[in-house]
Amino acid sequence: MNRFCCVAVIASLVVYLCLLVQATAVNSPVMSEDALLVSGVSHYKYSRFDLYRVNPPLVRLCAAYPVIEVLSESKDGWWRYDVNPLKRSEFFVGVDFAKTRPDYSNLIFKARQWVAIPFGLLVVVVCFTWSRSLLGPIAGFFSLLFWCFNPYILGHSLTIMNDVPAAAVGVAVVFIFVYWLRAGKVIDAFLTGIVLGLAELTKFTLLVFYPLFLVLWLLYKFPEYKSLTKNGWFQQAKQLIAMFAISILIINMGYLFEGTGKQLGTFKFQTTSLTGCEKLEDIPRTGGNRFEGTLLGYLPMPLPSNYIQGIDTQRLDFERGLPSYLRGEWSDHGWWYYYFYALLIKTPLGTIGLFLLAIFCTFFQKGYNVAWRDEMVILLPGVVLLIFVSSQTGFSVHSRYIIPALPFFLIWMSKVGKAFTLKRPIVATLATILITWSIASSLWVYPHSISYFNELATVLPTPEGKNYPKAIESPKTFWQKTKYVLNAGPRNGPRHLLDSNIDWGQDLFNLERWCKAHPEADEMKVAYWGSYPLELTTISSKGMPSANDPQPGWFALSVNYLYDRSQQYRYFLNYEPIATAGYSIYIYHVTPAEANRVRHEMGLPELDGEVAHE
Numbered sequence: 001m002n003r004f005c006c007v008a009v010i011a012s013l014v015v016y017l018c019l020l021v022q023a024t025a026v027n028s029p030v031m032s033e034d035a036l037l038v039s040g041v042s043h044y045k046y047s048r049f050d051l052y053r054v055n056p057p058l059v060r061l062c063a064a065y066p067v068i069e070v071l072s073e074s075k076d077g078w079w080r081y082d083v084n085p086l087k088r089s090e091f092f093v094g095v096d097f098a099k100t101r102p103d104y105s106n107l108i109f110k111a112r113q114w115v116a117i118p119f120g121l122l123v124v125v126v127c128f129t130w131s132r133s134l135l136g137p138i139a140g141f142f143s144l145l146f147w148c149f150n151p152y153i154l155g156h157s158l159t160i161m162n163d164v165p166a167a168a169v170g171v172a173v174v175f176i177f178v179y180w181l182r183a184g185k186v187i188d189a190f191l192t193g194i195v196l197g198l199a200e201l202t203k204f205t206l207l208v209f210y211p212l213f214l215v216l217w218l219l220y221k222f223p224e225y226k227s228l229t230k231n232g233w234f235q236q237a238k239q240l241i242a243m244f245a246i247s248i249l250i251i252n253m254g255y256l257f258e259g260t261g262k263q264l265g266t267f268k269f270q271t272t273s274l275t276g277c278e279k280l281e282d283i284p285r286t287g288g289n290r291f292e293g294t295l296l297g298y299l300p301m302p303l304p305s306n307y308i309q310g311i312d313t314q315r316l317d318f319e320r321g322l323p324s325y326l327r328g329e330w331s332d333h334g335w336w337y338y339y340f341y342a343l344l345i346k347t348p349l350g351t352i353g354l355f356l357l358a359i360f361c362t363f364f365q366k367g368y369n370v371a372w373r374d375e376m377v378i379l380l381p382g383v384v385l386l387i388f389v390s391s392q393t394g395f396s397v398h399s400r401y402i403i404p405a406l407p408f409f410l411i412w413m414s415k416v417g418k419a420f421t422l423k424r425p426i427v428a429t430l431a432t433i434l435i436t437w438s439i440a441s442s443l444w445v446y447p448h449s450i451s452y453f454n455e456l457a458t459v460l461p462t463p464e465g466k467n468y469p470k471a472i473e474s475p476k477t478f479w480q481k482t483k484y485v486l487n488a489g490p491r492n493g494p495r496h497l498l499d500s501n502i503d504w505g506q507d508l509f510n511l512e513r514w515c516k517a518h519p520e521a522d523e524m525k526v527a528y529w530g531s532y533p534l535e536l537t538t539i540s541s542k543g544m545p546s547a548n549d550p551q552p553g554w555f556a557l558s559v560n561y562l563y564d565r566s567q568q569y570r571y572f573l574n575y576e577p578i579a580t581a582g583y584s585i586y587i588y589h590v591t592p593a594e595a596n597r598v599r600h601e602m603g604l605p606e607l608d609g610e611v612a613h614e
Helices: 003-026 033-046 058-072 090-100 104-135 137-148 151-156 163-183 186-200 204-224 230-254 305-320 338-346 349-364 372-391 399-421 425-445 478-486 488-495 508-517 570-574 592-601 609-613
Strands: 324-326 329-331 524-527 553-558 579-581 585-590
Touching (some): 003 104, 003 137, 003 151, 033 058, 058 104, 058 163, 104 137, 104 372, 104 399, 137 399, 137 425, 151 163, 151 425, 163 372, 163 399, 186 230, 204 399, 349 399, 372 399, 399 425
Antiparallel strands (some): 324 329, 553 585, 579 585
8 A cells, every 4th residue: 555545544534533523522412322321331330231221232331431430429310220121211210310410411422432433443444454455455445435424424423322333343243254254264263253242232233144144154155165075064164153152152241141041931022023912912011922831931041131132122113113204204114115215315425426336337347346255245244234124114213223234335335446546537537526525515514414415305306395494594695505505405304304314312502502692592492302401401491382383482493393293393384494503403583473474374363462572
């Protein structure tokens, strides 16, 4: 790798780390972060893993480590700790802790850095190394840029959620597994087992790696079936089994062997698949177990009890379904194409163009492809993860669930970087333009990357004609028009996706800063979508806005409330916001005349002069 490429890689890494640190400090705590942090503290304090069992504990343990001494001393926040899996008491405990700790936001910022920086560096190193080893240094540099400036990554790296860490450890274990496939060394199998166990401690989605690794092994070794002796196949099969056994040991160590060996028939499950009930309504409140009283029921489980119970609890959400939103429509279930649609409108168009360019180079250009087996082990994990997540149609709320699949596609796309070494000026120029477009589009929205939407969010039609906020201001000058166009994606994002795709509570501190700069808005009513308590800020909230009852005054509403299924605040779309906090909180100053205009449109009586004046 030449000196210029080394300097470019180091500079990009420095910029990436600066962006991570800045984003973790600027954005307010998002939904569930308080619950995740106190759950991690409970693991250290009580050596129990009941809280937030719907995800494995590794990321929570990393996040809680720098604040364990501070939070574990508190005795006031644990009174609602309940081991009942249906009560999800981690959310109540999290809020209680936040209310008793004035410095709680600083603790979360410190916890974020212990998650964002190490896991972010891990995935960057793996992506760069893997691409460079197969496709050359420029391709490695491209894969690094794809990851470091991807808005999905910049947005969700600022939280202590499991998605980005799962992507980091997931791509790392596949990378090490490939080394074992090539050489069949015992040390590689041993390392793969350790990292596979760590991967299973980050997110349950990565359980698909067990059957996936078996398939990859068979496909990768198939061309060698004549040269590989029976003893050779047997030795590799033993190493694969040992690999899985080591990973299970690591999982148990992560849970301190809590409940390991518990008989299958003694669990109390809440899903139809594990209770044997036809409907959720038929399941007893205390739970059930289809294996109770059977021979399988006496089988000791090799996994921790809360690992198994957590899978059941998470599965329950998919079986009962959750309200889901897509393209202006609400549903009681999800859509199989939800994540594909989210990728289409939340990935920079430059990145999509690079993906299409990589497809073109793969099928119509020479010199860009590596051996089919290497292409397979890069692409297949990403495809399997994307298909698996898409198949869970109980609800479609968080497109961040596909983040673990992204590194594999980004590494595969980096083949366009070979255009420089192959001296293909047309492809090289096009790749440079597209990656520049992608980075510029992402950084334009930073540090509000959670709310990123590309330009397609503006032009793609949605079923409802009037379902997005009016323009904040009418652009007049050339610069105003340019900013209006560049901000159009996030501004029109609510027409397509809600929840953690745009509004996850990250802009509360931006609203607080706006209120400090505008003291005239001291009588503001706030509808904030987030778990961080408003009373810990300096925002002087006078309660929630009136539901379906337009009134004059100052208001701040999260996007999720504007488009809530109840439509109780949909009437605010008839007003023009005077400002926004980030892209997820809209600020309104409604005059009496404007309130009466909307009341008239809704068929409500007009406010009298005295009420309107107030």
